[in-house]
Amino acid sequence: MFYGLKLLEYTRTMTAITPQPPTKAQLLELVAALGTAQWQDFAAAAARHGLTSVQAKLLAQLKGPVPMRGLATLLVCDASNVTGIVDRLESRGLVRREPDPRDRRVKNVVATDEGLETIRRVRAEMQATHSALDALDEEERTALYGLLERLRPGMERRA
Amino acid sequence: MFYGLKLLEYTRTMTAITPQPPTKAQLLELVAALGTAQWQDFAAAAARHGLTSVQAKLLAQLKGPVPMRGLATLLVCDASNVTGIVDRLESRGLVRREPDPRDRRVKNVVATDEGLETIRRVRAEMQATHSALDALDEEERTALYGLLERLRPGMERRA
């Protein structure tokens, strides 16, 4: 791993400073609290642009054309649900449905320029999240990234 | 000696490829991805007990009696919304509304024994989250906890 050394270093420091290791329950609770706070931050920023959090989340997936089915998979929901969300985004000119040249059943969703600009602003306006990350120096950010990277494989495993 | 050699090799590799600290955007994206995954994990566990994620989240707040208004604040939503959620939980015997002895306007929501048991199980059944945390040893968990603790003040600041 690329972040291995920095991580090891930081871990040792923290272990020296913090005598009592947290219980798994405590860690779980903290992770949940921060996740919730970040979601609220995201939802508030989206709302300032007249978007629901779900609409903003969908928009955030559109780095390129994505078929409806793909969006349903990314958002972990039924395909029929995506229809409505895209409908509302499209009626506001933030996304566009394009036919797929290789499969006429498929409709690819693409963010318009306005859509891209909007989601860019939403991300930039997540004040709480940005200020939280600003509290960490570069070494700490590197350590955090390394630790979170190690959590990913477990989290992504489908039960 | 075999292991020593391997270790030396590894160390040199790690030193040679100086880890680029992650950009703030990368870190943000990773945090968001893990937050989403944990929420999905929670929602799936709740669904196995016939609860929506919002119902489970409300239930998770009930360590003691909490007035409706307090729940609205905790869940960051309108008080009128809480009425419906509590209605549905109450009709299933998972929570109870009790009059407040000091203020007759207030109704305190309390989890029933069945409610407590249910939310306990939901937490225990978050397989992905538990297995992700199991990937960290005690030192790493301590380090992660410390880092997340430093994020908290920034996140909790109301914009």
Place this chain on the structure above:
DNA sequence: ATGGATGCTTGAGATCGTCAAGCAACTCGA
């Protein structure tokens, strides 16, 4: 004691989410 705040509920209206059903288009084997 009364006017203004506070706590909760109700009703209207929009979004989100699932499921079942339907149509169009693709795939693959006989």
Place this chain on the structure above:
DNA sequence: TCGAGTTGCTTGACGATCTCAAGCATCCAT
């Protein structure tokens, strides 16, 4: 080539979530 099964998307029905405005009961402060 043809037809059966699969896949992608939409529609409609229905329930849950969410906000806002309005209403009632209760508190609180003057």
